[in-house]
Amino acid sequence: MKSGRMDLRGLEETVMRGLMWLALCLVAGSLLLIVAVIAIRGLPSLSLAMLTQTPRGGYYLGKEGGILNAIVGSLYLGAAATGVALAIGLPVVLYINLYARSSGLTARMVRFSMDVLWGIPSIVYGAFGFIVMTAVGLRASLGAAIVTVSLFELPIMVRAMDEVLRLVPREIGEASASLGATRLETAWRVIVRQAMPGLITATLVAFGRGIGDTAAVLFTAGFTDRIPTSPGQPAATLPLAIFFQLGTPFPEVQGRAYAAAAVLTFLVLGVSLLARFFAGRFARNTVK
Amino acid sequence: MNGTHLQVRNLSVWYGDRRVLRDVTLDIPDRRITAIIGPSGCGKTTLLKCLNRLLETGEDVRVQGQVLVDGEDIYAPRVEVTHIRRKMGLLSQKPQVLPMSIYENVAYGPRIHGERRRRELDRIVEHYLKVASLWDEVRDRLHGPAASLSIGQQQRLCLARGLAVGPEIILGDEPTSALDPRASQNVEQRLGELKRDYTIILVTHILRQARRIADHVIFLYLGEVIEHGPLKEVFGNPRHDLTRRYVEGEIS
Ligand SMILES: Nc1ncnc2c1ncn2[C@@H]1O[C@H](COP(=O)(O)OP(=O)(O)OP(=O)(O)O)[C@@H](O)[C@H]1O
Numbered sequence: 071m072k073s074g075r076m077d078l079r080g081l082e083e084t085v086m087r088g089l090m091w092l093a094l095c096l097v098a099g100s101l102l103l104i105v106a107v108i109a110i111r112g113l114p115s116l117s118l119a120m121l122t123q124t125p126r127g128g129y130y131l132g133k134e135g136g137i138l139n140a141i142v143g144s145l146y147l148g149a150a151a152t153g154v155a156l157a158i159g160l161p162v163v164l165y166i167n168l169y170a171r172s173s174g175l176t177a178r179m180v181r182f183s184m185d186v187l188w189g190i191p192s193i194v195y196g197a198f199g200f201i202v203m204t205a206v207g208l209r210a211s212l213g214a215a216i217v218t219v220s221l222f223e224l225p226i227m228v229r230a231m232d233e234v235l236r237l238v239p240r241e242i243g244e245a246s247a248s249l250g251a252t253r254l255e256t257a258w259r260v261i262v263r264q265a266m267p268g269l270i271t272a273t274l275v276a277f278g279r280g281i282g283d284t285a286a287v288l289f290t291a292g293f294t295d296r297i298p299t300s301p302g303q304p305a306a307t308l309p310l311a312i313f314f315q316l317g318t319p320f321p322e323v324q325g326r327a328y329a330a331a332a333v334l335t336f337l338v339l340g341v342s343l344l345a346r347f348f349a350g351r352f353a354r355n356t357v358k
Numbered sequence: 359m360n361g362t363h364l365q366v367r368n369l370s371v372w373y374g375d376r377r378v379l380r381d382v383t384l385d386i387p388d389r390r391i392t393a394i395i396g397p398s399g400c401g402k403t404t405l406l407k408c409l410n411r412l413l414e415t416g417e418d419v420r421v422q423g424q425v426l427v428d429g430e431d432i433y434a435p436r437v438e439v440t441h442i443r444r445k446m447g448l449l450s451q452k453p454q455v456l457p458m459s460i461y462e463n464v465a466y467g468p469r470i471h472g473e474r475r476r477r478e479l480d481r482i483v484e485h486y487l488k489v490a491s492l493w494d495e496v497r498d499r500l501h502g503p504a505a506s507l508s509i510g511q512q513q514r515l516c517l518a519r520g521l522a523v524g525p526e527i528i529l530g531d532e533p534t535s536a537l538d539p540r541a542s543q544n545v546e547q548r549l550g551e552l553k554r555d556y557t558i559i560l561v562t563h564i565l566r567q568a569r570r571i572a573d574h575v576i577f578l579y580l581g582e583v584i585e586h587g588p589l590k591e592v593f594g595n596p597r598h599d600l601t602r603r604y605v606e607g608e609i610s
C-alpha cells in the first residue's frame with residue numbers, strides 16, 4: 071500500500087522532470103537553431119567591406135559596398151531611443167514606487183496604461199509616429215524614429231523596472247530615511263543602487279527590442295545610403311536593410327541580408343555582455 | 359529644563375479601522391535605557407516607529423496626538439522631518455545595511471548632511487566604527503561590501519551608521535533578536551556604554567534582557583500603556599495585576 075503510493079509519486083516526479091527537460095531543450099534548441107541559421111547563411115557573405123563601407127551604387131543589385139550606414143544608424147537610433155525612454159521611464163518608476171501610494175490611483179493608472187501600451191504592436195507606433203510627423207511637418211528622419219522607438223520602448227522598460235523596484239526590501243528605504251535622508255536621496259543613492267543590476271537588465275531588454283524593431287522605423291526613419299550627421303536627416307537601420315536585401319531576387323544580396331542579421335544579433339549580444347559585466351560590478355554591493 | 363528630550367502625548371494610531379495604540383502618554387527619561395516590553399502584537403514596533411515618524415511612509419495609517427522632540431511636535435503640519443529623524447538612530451529587528459561598502463554605510467549619513475571633506479569622513483568612519491567596536495574586525499576591508507559581514511557585525515555597523523549622524527536618541531527594535539548570544543551580548547554592552555551620552559529606547563520581548571540593561575520600563579498591552587516606571591518598580595513591585603502576570607511569565 072505504502073510502496074504503491076511511493077511508486078506513483080516517483081512516477082509523477084519522473085514524468086514532470088521529463089517534461090521540464092523537453093521544454094528546456096526546446097528553448098535552448100530554438101535559440102541555437104536561430105543563431106546557427108543566421109551564422110551559416112550569413113557568415114560566408116560577411117566581409118570587412120560590409121562593416122566598413124556605405125553602399126555604393128547598385129549595392130542592392132549585388133555590387134560593391136557595405137551596410138555601415140545601417141549599422142551606425144541603428145546604433146544611433148537604439149542608443150538615443152533607449153536614452154530618451156530611460157530619462158522618462160526611470161523617474162516614472164521611482165515615482166510610483168517611492169512617492170505614490172503603491173495601491174493608490176496614480177500607481178494603478180500608470181501600471182495599467184503601461185500594460186496596455188506594452189501590448190500594442192510596433193506597427194501601430196510606427197503609424198502613430200508617421201501621423202504626428204506629417205502633422206507637424208517633419209520628414210522621415212532619425213529624430214522622428216528616435217521619438218517613435220522611445221515610445222515603443224517605454225512600456226517595456228517601465229514594466230521591467232517596476233518589477234525590479236518592487237523587489238527592493240522596504241526596510242532599506244526606511245534605513246536611509248531614518249538617517250535623515252530625503253526621499254530623493256533615498257531613491258537615487260540607495261534604491262537605485264540596490265536595484266542597479268536589474269535596472270541595467272531592463273534597459274538592455276528595451277534596447278534590444280528597440281534596435282531590432284522594424285515596423286516602428288518603417289515610416290519614420292526613412293532610408294538612405296549615407297550616415298546621418300544630424301537628427302533631421304533620414305537614417306538607415308539594420309532591420310530595414312535586412313528587409314530590403316531579403317526582398318531582392320539575387321541570392322548574393324540575400325546572403326548579405328543574413329550577414330546583416332548576424333551583425334544585428336551580435337551587436338545586441340555584445341551590448342548585453344557589456345551590460346552584464348557592469349551589472350556584475352554593481353551587484354557586488356547589493357544586499358542579500 | 360522642564361521635561362525630557364522625548365515626550366509622547368495622547369498618541370493613538372490606527373491601521374485602517376484598527377486602533378493599535380491607545381492614548382499613549384509618556385516621558386522618556388534622558389540618558390537612560392528605556393525598555394518597551396509587552397506581548398507580541400501589542401504595538402511596540404508601532405510606538406517606536408511613531409517616535410521618528412517612520413510610520414508615515416506606510417499606507418492607511420492614522421496618527422493622532424503628539425510626539426515632542428525637544429519640545430517640537432513632530433506631527434505638526436509643515437515640520438521638516440529629516441532633521442527630526444537625524445536626531446534618532448534606528449536599529450531594526452533585522453539589521454539592514456545599505457547596498458554599498460562598509461565605509462560608505464557609515465559615511466552615508468554625514469554625506470547627505472553635507473560633509474564632503476574626505477579627511478573628516480575618514481575620521482568619522484573610524485571613530486564610530488570604534489564606538490560600535492567593529493573597527494578591528496573591518497579595518498582592512500572597509501571598502502568591501504557591507505552585505506558580506508556577519509549578521510552580528512551588520513547590526514554593529516548599523517549602530518555605527520546611526521551614531522555617525524550625531525543623534526541624541528537611539529531607537530532599537532529588538533536589535534538583538536537576529537543575533538546569537540555572544541553577538542547580542544556585544545550589542546547590549548555597547549548600548550550600556552552609550553547611555554552615558556544618549557537616550558536609548560529599546561523594544562524587547564526578552565524579559566531577562568530588560569532586567570539586565572534597562573533603567574526604565576514601559577509595559578504595553580493591546581496598545582495601551584499599562585504601567586511605566588523605573589525597572590525596580592515595574593519588575594519588583596508592579597502596581598498592576600496584568601504587569602505582575604506578564605513579568606512573572608504567566609501571560610506572554
Ligand atoms: N502595516 C500594518 N497594517 C496593518 N496592521 C498592522 C501593520 N503593522 C502592524 N499591524 C498590526 O498592529 C499591531 C501592532 O503591531 P506591532 O508590529 O507594533 O506589534 P509588536 O508589539 O511590535 O509585535 P512583535 O513583538 O510581534 O514585533 C499588530 O496587531 C499588527 O498586526
Ligand SMILES: [Mg+2]
Nearest residue numbers: 402403404531
Ligand atoms: Mg515588533
